[in-house]
Amino acid sequence: MDLTVKLQVFEGPLDLLLHLLEKNKVNIYDIPIVEITSQYMEYISEMQRQDLNVVSEFLVMAATLLDIKSRMLLPREETEEEEEDPRAELVQKLLEYKMYRCMAYELKDRQIDAEKVLFKMPTIPEEVRQYEEPVDLQELLTDVTLKRLNGIFRSVMRRQEDRVDPIRSRFGKIEREEVSLEERMGYLEQYILHHRRFSFRGLLETQSSKMEIIVTFLSVLELMKTGKIHISQEHIFDDIIIYANSEESQVPA
Template sequence: MSFEIKLSLFEGPFDLLLFFIERDELDIHDIPIFKITNDFMAYISQLEQLNIEVASEFILTAATLMRIKAKMLLPRTEKDAQGNEIDPRQELVQHLLEYKKYKNVLADLTLLEERRQMMESRGNIQAELQHIAKQSNLDYELQDLNLYKLMRVFEKVIVRFEEEQNRPKHTVYTYPYTIEDQKHFILERVNKDKIVDFTEIIEAYPEKIGLIFNFLAILEMLQLNTISIIINEGFNNFRIVPYNDNQAA
């Protein structure tokens, strides 16, 4: 059996990111992308362990964070038309600032909504309902219900059902890889063999997604000075060695 739980604490991925930023008192204009990505992925992993369905927008945001993280690990930087370096976090920061601005006025809008709901408009309710039904092309007069009106409703339901069936559907696949697991695998191989060719890593995980995870794990380990690499002749392969051994050489 499957079930779905709606978490009221975080309405969306930006709400979760803002929680991490406020909890750790981080500068929203200079987000430590490594830390916030790890916190975000850990939260999603906890949901998956509880068999809670993870919404597609959380998975999309996680992929965006991984993409930004990879860009910051790469030595090459993108530049704008004026030659200024483009921060990979810039677009994410702008979206977070916009989300935070609207979230701050949410309490005021909720209060206005509650006050408006307590008001009752004067006038002929029956005439107003008929006017609304006419504008919406709906048959509201249930007291005059007949077979023709039932057929009209049935026709509209069939049309709506066909539109739903023809709507594009997106399937999200969960792969059995994590950055931390691949870092652990690579470090064990390096500590055991001292020198590991990147082609050996490819042979161990020949899938495209496995190659991507291993490559990102190597980039992060280089950033953390856990390993070093030696470029072979040509550029089709490189060797991975322990960081201390490479320094001694």
């Protein structure tokens, strides 16, 4: 009767090497290359007997181990410079692979733990959500006295006084003058109906504020644009005389 041997499945040649190092309990920085190579070759031979389609990566690693083994068995030349260990590159690959494998195990454990977590939407009844704890006024006002209330009131008033700017508060109240261009044009149209000829300077002197002067000036320009008035000035810096057009100067009956 044939003896069937079931080999452990490895993800790659580095995985197999780590398994052999852990099995022999050897230091990864000081690999016994002769012994590990022999065990690796035995495993490769068994793999070939069971499955001829052996992954080429395992065969490449076998060749690499044999190369390292031959270089270590050859006598070293005595030179002043220290020769690099032939196992250094292999050790570096094994360390990187071991780190990635540990990270993969950690991620797998987290995935397993995450499958045990369930998310539940809040299902609090409306009555419970709107519930407010009743306030006992007697207990709330137990320690309240007139003296304490007076102290709280003075503290609040003091904070209000501290918010007032001592300089700006003396400026008084600043109010915005509302002067409408439409209202000013209506006023000038009525003024034109009763005055055929009038002074522009005299018109501005009757205004009570700077804003009214500006709006009045804009109204005059607008009336000139619509052809209701025209102006005249004989010399520079002389007073501007405003004339009403004939059809606009008639006072209605």
